[in-house]
Amino acid sequence: MRAIVDESRCSGCEACVGLCPTDAISIKEGVAKIMGPFCKGCGFCIEDCGEEAIRVLEDVF
Ligand code: SF4
Numbered sequence: 113m114r115a116i117v118d119e120s121r122c123s124g125c126e127a128c129v130g131l132c133p134t135d136a137i138s139i140k141e142g143v144a145k146i147m148g149p150f151c152k153g154c155g156f157c158i159e160d161c162g163e164e165a166i167r168v169l170e171d172v173f
């Protein structure tokens with residue numbers, strides 16, 4: 113499982129950044145970017161996203 117960001121919804125509010133236990137999220141050019149190798153798919157980052165911009169998907173790779 114890993115998280116993905118819908119950049120068209122993300123406001124860059126940074127609420128998700130501090131929730132990630134593996135520091136996988138950073139804000140670049142105003143939107144959240146998730147560094148795939150660090151994401152464990154825990155879903156904590158979804159909780160405070162008011163824009164519903166993050167989803168956790170099954171990793172197909
Ligand atoms: S799913 Fe978990 S590990 Fe992945 S970016 Fe969100 S908080 Fe971080």
Ligand code: SF4
Nearest residue numbers: 122123125126128161
């Ligand atoms: S909490 Fe949601 S809207 Fe805010 S930066 Fe993270 S993904 Fe974007």
